[in-house]
Amino acid sequence: MAQSLVDIDRPLDEATRALLSSPPEPAGMSGAAIALFCVAGLFALGGVRGLLADDGGSSDNAYQAGRAVGPFFFTAILVGVALAVNAVAQRRRRAAQQGQAAPTRAQWEQHRRVWRAAWLCRRCQVAFFPAASLRPDFPASPAIPVEQFPLWVATTAERAFGPTAPPLPH
Template identity: 55%
Template sequence: MRPACPTCAAPDETVAVRKALLDADRPLDPPTRELLSLPPAPGGTSGAAITFFILAGLLALLGLHTLLSGDGGGSSDPAYRIGYRYGAFLVAAVLLGIGLAVHSDHRSRRSATADQWPQTHEQWQQLQQVWRETWLCRRCRVAFLPAAPPGPDVAASPAVPLAQFPQWTATLARRAGRPGTPAASD
């Protein structure tokens, strides 16, 4: 049973936010999708850095195989044999350096936004819990928590405009994460 929207009191256009983001029949426009999307978990390594690390590792394994195979690449030229045997290690080192630079850039951007919340995985899980329980009214373009809140410290909420959705969910998650704090209803 769908909860009714606090604004229009109709349940026919309400949908859980997580389902609205996955709905292929009625896709959300890109700005709305961006507002409603759960931010990525803090920490970790970016996908680009992981790709560079994997490529560097594979090339290092190829270089090790070439080094242990003992053939010189079929040439008598010493420079060619050195390049044949150790070239994969050189390319792997370059890819590893690029991966470390990308990872460092990712971390520095993350620390530059240190005032952002969540900063820990536990905080992100609290945010994810609130996000999972939030509903969207497609007609009114508002988000709300239905009468069955995600936890004892979080009450049902009035409708919140989508432009305020990221800050609103972060505020609710912060309050829900601290036992003894009053429930958020703003």
């Protein structure tokens, strides 16, 4: 029985979409820590501007000292809070990934490059790598069932870019 084009081009179900999704990027700095660092930078710039501005020196010495040191003191507090927030976020990520080896940035880039080279046959529900899709000497792959695709990407990245792989042409 022939399938219509409408049946072939139907959207993928959530389970298949999850198996075919891009490898997750390694966690960087938390968004809250980045925001706090930005605010701290603004306070530091304000402190520098205050040091460079000349107000005539008519105020008392305590006021002048507070005006000169205050923004930098507040900047130091914000940086400390940002570092603490980032450390807590990193600890939570490590606890969530307990038992899973977190990929390095280089490994993630290799996995992402392999993932982008893969093709999907929606009708057959298989993925494959065309010949020379990753490098000129890289052979075509057999049809890969969608369930095995994430493991295949990791294995292919190791073989294509690992220490025993021939160097890539530039």
